[in-house]
Amino acid sequence: MFCDYLDLKSRGSTTTPPILLSPDVLLSSLSEEEKKRAVSKKITEEEAEVFDFAEFCRPFVSVEPSVELKWYNKVDPSAAQRFNSEEESVKLAQRLLQLFAKTEMLESAVFKYDDIRVIRVYFMDDREMPSEKMISILDNIFTVSMTKLGQFSDKISVVVDYELRAFMSDPPKAKRMxxxxxxxxxxxxxxxxxGESAIMKWKESKEADVRRREADEKEREKEKEKEKEKELETERNAKEQEENKKKEERKAKEAEENRKKEDRIKKEVEEAERKKKEEKEKRKKEVAAKKKKEKEEEGKKKELKKKTKRAKKASNPDATKTKESKETAEPPLASPNPAQIAAPPPVKKIAKNALKPSREPSIEREPSLAVNRPSAAAPKALQTPGRKTKKGT
Known part of the structure; x- marks a missing residue:
């Protein structure tokens, strides 16, 4: 607000309105080169526009000063000089305030109690906003003090060098600084x-700033510790997740291997059982085939024997009879009975079909020998061997 007050006080207006000029005046004010350039310029059909004017109307031309922004896409070469000049102006303002405090010019420039009260309230209370009255009072005080210091420095026994005088030559800037x-x-x-209360407030604000910085540093440290803990926790969680994932993968791999192993063992057992069954069935078939073959061979042998016997019987039936009679003849008795010897044996009739050859070989007994068969009471040694039956008796 103080800066705005000084700007408005130092200059009346910040804008330059456009200047209205007629074509004749404009041409007369231009140089010869500008006149040539304006006359030689031709208007094309695209640029030309048709307007309907009244009879006694003449167009006017307005000329505006060209403006160029130094900071637009350009580097201000005087930026470093400006910053240096600002730093120097701050130092010069501090030197000027030291001279004011030494000579007590600021206090002596205020004569009214009301003005002092307004200034005191502004500097003591942080919540107090600057008013127009306070700004005008400060402006008047700074003007009077700088005038006295520049004009009556020889009488005040204060040395004001050239730099301070050059600094005070621009009053608005000097007052702001x-x-x-x-x-x-x-x-x-x-x-x-x-000033005392302002100094106390300044000290308190400094202490508050220090406390706030310390608290901020502690909070930053706590936040850093928390961030580190979070990072460690995240790393720990990530490691645990990786370990759990590896364990699960290992378990799944082991389960897969066990399953494959069980399947392989099961297949091997099934294959062994199948082979065993096949071998067993093969052996059974071999045994059955062998038995069948043996039976067939035995049947063939029996048939051959029968055929040979039949052939022999057919070729020589008498020889067979004598042979059979010899085979069936009973041995002599150990102690012959005289009654049996004295009595002649009865003649037994032989059937007609007895002499005919039968399919199966039959044993015929002579009639004389049939009488001499021992009784049932005779010992086994005296019994004659008879024809074998199926049971072997």
């Missing part, structure tokens, strides 16, 4: 203006 320095460094504020 002085007020900013007073607000930044409250030790330059006079005691009657609330």
């Amino acid at each position: 002085v007020l900013e320095s007073m607000l930044k460094f409250p030790e330059y504020i006079p005691d009657s203006w609330g």
Whole structure:
């Protein structure tokens, strides 16, 4: 607000309105080269526009000064000089405030109690906003003090060098820098203006800043520790997840291997059982085939024997009879009975079909020998061997 007040006070207007000129006046004010350039310029059909004017109307031409923004896509070469000049101006403002405090010019420039009270309230209370009255009072005080210091320095026994005089030659800038320095460094504020309270507030604010910085540092440290703990926890969780994942993969792999192993063993057992069954069935078939073959061979042998016997019987039936009679003849008795010897044996009739050859060989007994068969009471040694039956008796 103080800066705006000084700007409005130093200059009346910040804008330049356009200048209205007629074509004749414009051509007369131009140079010869500009006249040639304006005359030689031709308007094409695209640029030309048709307007309907009244009879006594003439167009006017407005000329505006060309403006170029230095900071638009360009580097300001005077930026470093400007920054240096600002730093130097701050130092010069501090030197000027030191001279004001040494000579007590700021206190002596205020004569009214109301003005002192307004300034004191502004510097003591942080919540107080600057008013127009306070700004005008400060402007008047700074003007009077700088005038006295520049004109009556020889009488005040204060040395004002050329730099300070050049700094005070631009009053608006000097006043702004002085007020900013007073607000930044409250030790330059006079005691009657609330300098002591301003210093106390400044110290308290500094202490509060220190406490706030310490608290901020502690909070940052705590946040860093929390972040580290979070990072460690995330790393730990990631490791645990990786370990769990590896364990699950290992378990799944082992389960898969066990399943494959069980399947392989099961297949091997099934294959062995199948082979065993096949071998068993093969053996059974071989045994059955062998038995069948043996039976067939035995049947063939029996048939051959029968055929040979039949052939022999057919070729020589008498020889067979004598042979059979010899085979069936009974041995002599050990102790013959005289009654049996004296009595002749009865003649037994032989059937007609007895002499005919039968299919199966039959044993015929002579009639004389049939009488001499021992009784049932005779011993086994005296019994004659008879024809064998199926049971072998």
